[in-house]
Amino acid sequence: MAQDGQTFKAGLEDVVANTSEICFVDGKEGRLIYRGYDIHDLVKGGSTFEEVIYLLWHGELPTASQLAELTQSIATQRALAPEVLQFLRSVRKDANAMEVLRTAVSVAGIYDPDNGDESMEANVRKATRLVAQVPTIVTTFERLRQGLEPVTPDPSLGMAASFFYLLNGEKPDDFVERAFNIALILHADHELNASTFSARVTAATLSDIYSAITSAVGTLKGPLHGGANEQVMRMLLEIGDVSKAEAFIDQALAEKRKIMGFGHRVYRTEDPRATHLRQLSREAGERAGETKWFEMSQIIERIVKEKKGLNPNVDFYSASLYYKIGLPVHLFTPVFASSRISGWTAHVLEQYRNNRLIRPRAEYVGPTNRTYVPLPERN
Structure with missing residues (x-):
């Protein structure tokens, strides 16, 4: 039940909740x-x-x-x-x-x-x-x-x-x-x-x-907020080799599995953070003499872009970067x-x-005007 003519948006998508200068x-x-x-x-x-x-x-x-x-x-x-x-x-x-x-x-x-x-x-x-x-x-x-x-x-x-x-x-x-x-x-x-x-x-x-x-x-x-790059790296580790990347992603997409590290609620173009992380991931691999994680990431990016139209977000290339610089x-x-x-x-x-209590409303979708039945009378 909408309140005061307001329209409900699932997940508050694109709803402006406050002002900020940050x-x-x-x-x-x-x-x-x-x-x-x-x-x-x-x-x-x-x-x-x-x-x-x-x-x-x-x-x-x-x-x-x-x-x-x-x-x-x-x-x-x-x-x-x-x-x-x-x-x-x-x-x-x-x-x-x-x-x-x-x-x-x-x-x-x-x-x-x-x-x-x-x-x-x-x-x-x-x-x-x-x-x-x-x-x-x-x-x-x-x-x-x-x-x-x-x-x-x-x-x-x-x-x-x-x-x-x-x-x-x-x-x-x-x-x-x-x-x-x-x-x-x-x-x-x-x-x-x-x-x-x-x-x-x-x-x-x-x-x-x-x-x-x-x-x-x-x-x-x-996991829908902070754990995506961890899942990206676990996917790369599961693939294991550059030669297996294309077949793995093709099968995952065919099975409608979610490929972590792609798409964003706000960005309609490439996540600007991914631009820098892609380059750093490449550099980290080249410096270590092991570029397979970056190469796999490139293959996955190409396929997901071609088949799903999704760009990598901040989580995708941060995974291989963090892994190559030694973070567990x-x-x-x-x-x-x-x-x-x-x-x-x-x-x-x-x-x-500049405080004001944050107290949004919910769209009520349950029943209204039900009649109370005393406990002894309930079947």
């Missing part, structure tokens, strides 16, 4: 814009992930001194509270990494030094800790599940290099650092995607920022969270600055 997805032109800056310009201009974090939070690119201050602030707050580390040590080693991250974020909120202070200044400090510590949570649990001790953060490293150092205990080479920095930028924000929307809904109740981010992590865990497949979604925490926090801060 990110614009131009689906028609295939552009992704952060605070007015095209991501192509940010990537080609050599931006660091920290620079993009500042842009998303404050609306302007930082000066050298502002960037240095934020970079230092993030770098010096990567260490986890003892209680968070204790929690990670206590978790069963076969636990889902996103479930662990979801709960660890909640635990971190309890022990945040600014817990209970909901001023904007305190929330910016909390956002800084979240951006700094989400990658530490992800990498620390991965080491613990392998029977290894956590690595002490190195404050001299930027976000991209720090992730690999915390994961492997070694600094990455220049290509891996550059490629991962670009990937972090490309995944930083994407307008009102499902996890960002859930974060804003939680923040709109004036719940704390850790609760909002916990909501976002729980939403990202869903089961960490692909937590890596997504380690980037998107920048956008989530930006949206939560924006929600707090």
Whole structure:
């Protein structure tokens, strides 16, 4: 039953739910814009992930001194509270990494030094800790599940290099650092995607920022949102060889199986993030002397375009890139969270600055005017 003449749209497709100055997805032109800056310009201009974090939070690119201050602030707050580390040590080693991250974020909120202070200044400090510590949570649990001790953060490293150092205990080479920095930028924000929307809904109740981010992590865990590149890589691993790729995809399409990593709810052209990830995937394979994952991806892209008219999205080439730079497949979604925490926090801060409770309506399709029958009279 529609309310007030409004038209129901499944999944809220194309429904404008709020205003924002943070990110614009131009689906028609295939552009992704952060605070007015095209991501192509940010990537080609050599931006660091920290620079993009500042842009998303404050609306302007930082000066050298502002960037240095934020970079230092993030770098010096990567260490986890003892209680968070204790929690990670206590978790069963076969636990889902996103479930662990979801709960660890909640635990971190309890022990945040600014817990209970909901001023904007305190929330910016909390956002800084979240951006700094989400990658530490992800990498620390991965080491613990392998029977290894956590690595002490190195404050001299930027976000991209720090992730690999915390994961492997070694600094990455220049290509891996550059490629991962670009990937972090490309995944930083994407307008009102499902996890960002859930974060804003939680923040709109004036719940704390850790609760909002916990909501976002729980939403990202869903395979229709955050797990697609993991499924892409598992498909590539199942195919196994370039010579088998065409037959595999032809059969999958004939059986009407969904090929992950293609199509998008908003973009009607190629996902602009895929443009950079395709090139990085190629470079990663060439540098390693093993291009089969990229070659298989090219074959799959060609066939799906020809037969389904679908373009690759951000998940498709990020899969083979992440695999070739040494990221475990089961960490692909937590890596997504380690980037998107920048956008989530930006949206939560924006929600707090101009808050209105988010309370949409539902189209009721059940019965009306039923007659109540007392319990003794029911058959």
